[in-house]
Amino acid sequence: MVGLQQSKLIDQLSTGSGRGDLKIRFLGTGAAEGIPSFGCTCQRCQVARKTGGPNARHRAALLIETASCRVLLDTPPEINSLLNQAEVFDLSAVLLSHEHFDHIGGLVEFEYWNQVLPIFAGYDVLPKLRLTPRLESHALLSGFHSHSQLHFGDLTVMPFKVVHHVPCYGFAFEEAGVRVLHFSDSSSELGNLHYRMLEGADMAIFHTPTFEAHRSHTSVQDVISVVQDCGLQRTVITHINHNNLLHEELVRELAPLGITVAYDGLQIEI
Numbered sequence: 001m002v003g004l005q006q007s008k009l010i011d012q013l014s015t016g017s018g019r020g021d022l023k024i025r026f027l028g029t030g031a032a033e034g035i036p037s038f039g040c041t042c043q044r045c046q047v048a049r050k051t052g053g054p055n056a057r058h059r060a061a062l063l064i065e066t067a068s069c070r071v072l073l074d075t076p077p078e079i080n081s082l083l084n085q086a087e088v089f090d091l092s093a094v095l096l097s098h099e100h101f102d103h104i105g106g107l108v109e110f111e112y113w114n115q116v117l118p119i120f121a122g123y124d125v126l127p128k129l130r131l132t133p134r135l136e137s138h139a140l141l142s143g144f145h146s147h148s149q150l151h152f153g154d155l156t157v158m159p160f161k162v163v164h165h166v167p168c169y170g171f172a173f174e175e176a177g178v179r180v181l182h183f184s185d186s187s188s189e190l191g192n193l194h195y196r197m198l199e200g201a202d203m204a205i206f207h208t209p210t211f212e213a214h215r216s217h218t219s220v221q222d223v224i225s226v227v228q229d230c231g232l233q234r235t236v237i238t239h240i241n242h243n244n245l246l247h248e249e250l251v252r253e254l255a256p257l258g259i260t261v262a263y264d265g266l267q268i269e270i
């Protein structure tokens with residue numbers, strides 16, 4: 001039943017640029033606890049339990065796909081069921097943004113992945129990963145530095161540092177001249193380099209657990225300021241927690257500003 005509800009949610013958005021065939025699939029769009037958060041009886045968790053739909057959010061992971069590759073960004077604890085539900089049976093690589101449990105807690109699930117799996121993380125994130133002996137035997141673990149370039153088929157990926165309370169990386173994805181920036185768990189402290197990268201980006205994705213200011217993450221209000229300051233063409237928010245507004249309330253606030261509110265199953269072609 002849950003699968004049926006989820007599949008009804010999948011829709012497609014297109015920029016109509018026609019320049020590339022980059023596709024982003026949001027597998028999970030919840031912050032650290034997911035929504036509903038277990039043990040929580042707040043109004044938003046109750047709504048998520050009762051009605052599901054876009055107000056129920058698994059923890060954040062997404063796929064970047066082109067005609068020649070499929071890359072998974074982050075491995076939340078429920079990655080096994082997320083990939084099964086999305087009917088994903090092969091991956092070119094896994095990218096890990098940082099060490100927090102909601103981003104790497106499902107890595108050990110790949111113990112049962114039946115192919116050799118390239119896994120990439122920052123050199124300062126690699127020591128935090130815990131692999132089982134079986135996973136070690138078929139994982140190709142590689143480190144990256146900020147601003148290095150990784151190539152998967154026709155997709156180029158450039159990791160870049162963001163400010164978080166542990167080492168953390170955003171990623172610039174580029175294919176056929178289309179560039180998407182993913183800021184991962186970033187604080188609102190964006191540097192000149194980040195603003196330079198945002199100039200001319202076709203899309204930017206931000207993690208916004210809360211609507212109002214948050215210690216170590218961008219908030220929805222921060223993203224609204226960035227969109228207005230930089231004139232971003234297209235912006236998506238994800239990694240949303242149960243203290244934020246309900247999905248439909250967020251859409252009502254943000255659609256007029258050209259900001260898309262991601263939900264589990266959303267696909268964007270750009």
Ligand SMILES: [Zn+2]
Pocket residue numbers: 031032100102103185239
């Ligand atoms: Zn997180």
Ligand SMILES: [Zn+2]
Pocket residue numbers: 037040041042043044045046242
């Ligand atoms: Zn709650």
Ligand SMILES: [Zn+2]
Pocket residue numbers: 098100164185
């Ligand atoms: Zn984090």
